[in-house]
Amino acid sequence: QVQVVESGGGLVQAGGSLRLSCTASGLSFGAYTMGWFRQAPGKEREGVSCINWSGFSEYCASSVKGRFTISRDNAKNTLYLQMNSLKPEDTAMYYCAAARSGRLPCSRWEYTYWGQGTQVTVSS
Numbered sequence: 001q002v003q004v005v006e007s008g009g010g011l012v013q014a015g016g017s018l019r020l021s022c023t024a025s026g027l028s029f030g031a032y033t034m035g036w037f038r039q040a041p042g043k044e045r046e047g048v049s050c051i052n053w054s055g056f057s058e059y060c061a062s063s064v065k066g067r068f069t070i071s072r073d074n075a076k077n078t079l080y081l082q083m084n085s086l087k088p089e090d091t092a093m094y095y096c097a098a099a100r101s102g103r104l105p106c107s108r109w110e111y112t113y114w115g116q117g118t119q120v121t122v123s124s
Contacts, residue, residue: 002026002113006096009118016086016122022079022096022115029077033099035060036070036081037108038092038120045095047106049081060106063089086122093117 008020020036035050038061047060049070059065069082079096097111105111 002098004096004098004113004115006094006115006118009094009120011121011123012086014087014122014124017082017084018086018120020081020083020094020096020118020120022081024077024079024096024098024113027098027113029098030074031100033101033104034072034079035097035099035105035111036079037095037097037111038090039095039117040092043092045108047108048094050099050104050106051079052102052104056104058104058106083120086120088122088124090120091122092120094120 004024006022033052036048039045049059051057051070057070067085071080095117096115098113099111
């Protein structure tokens, strides 16, 4: 049984930082491309960033480039998202997902396993 669990969300002031973590079990973590997505109220779920098994990454949302950093530790089956210089528009539920793909897909439809999400709220 595959389980994907996010943690690290919370309330932070604009300009602050948060580090999200995602632990996946029940799958060969190192064989999966992992991604972070977010969904704000009333909006579509959008890709934030993804990273393949060897550490190559893509930043799907142009607004996060230079502020967010995705990384993974295959030995710990854990995915991270370091978020700096947070803005109120980053407020959303953040989801971790796994794709059986060697590419770096930004489309949510390419991901098979999803976590329940962790809320990030940035106050102005």
